[in-house]
Amino acid sequence: MQTAFAAGPCHLSARTPPAFEASQRPTVFIVEPEPSLRAALGQTVAMAGWRPVVAANAEEFLARPRVIAAGCLLVEQDLSDMGGLDLQERIAERKEMPVVFMTGRSDIRTTVRAMKAGAFDFLVKPLREETLLRSLGLAIEVSAAGLQEAVRLHDLNQCFQELSRREREVLQLVTAGCLNKQVGFDLGISEITVKAHRGSLMRKMRAGSLAELVGMVSDLCCGFESRQAQAPHVVGRHAAQARSCA
DSSP states (O other): OOOSBOSSOOOOOOOOOOOSSTTSOOEEEEEOSSHHHHHHHHHHHHHTTOEEEEESSHHHHHTSOOOOSSEEEEEESOOSSSOHHHHHHHTTTOTTOOEEEEESSOOHHHHHHHHHTTOSEEEESSBOHHHHHHHHHHHHHHHHHHHHHHHHHHHHHHHHHTSOHHHHHHHHHHHTTOOHHHHHHHHTOOHHHHHHHHHHHHHHHTOSSHHHHHHHHHHHHHHHHHTTOOOOOSSTTHHHHHHHHO
């Protein structure tokens, strides 16, 4: 039977990183047209402790339901129905799925194009098991970290949604560097009322300090924008507010 790996022993003990959900193993999607190679890769992935999901071509892979869990895609560059780079472009929005390419020929131009498009790695056959498992393990770690960050940002956004309109106004000014007295003047409320709103929003945001609160605001703005999500407009006029408090 044809093997996917170069000759030589492998002494790597693959460590499976924690999955996005504790009850779910990381998933490695394998798109490989050659049956025996596909089976060998699936067996290797399973022995490493991950969940293999195999497909013979790009369309078969795309027909499967999207799995929001830690994992990656291991795909042959030269597919009959769709090139590996075309498949990579089709799933570009799946930020939770790093792409590891494999190919039987070394093409620098194709490799550079794939890496510029966001490919995690590009492996040349025959694959060494140690190299393959190391690449997949690192890709899964990146996937798991990204998903955990997405959950953190989601929870942070949920906390923000609990704030009242006035608390959001206070949040904008406080995180822009305004003192309580300045916040009260700008909003037309007393300093005591500002302190009450400030304490309430700190509790709702679960912030232990002003520095932590500023970091949360930055994460909400930058994190959600990078995911093309609808972020709450926490500091739409952040710089302007900072200048007004100067």
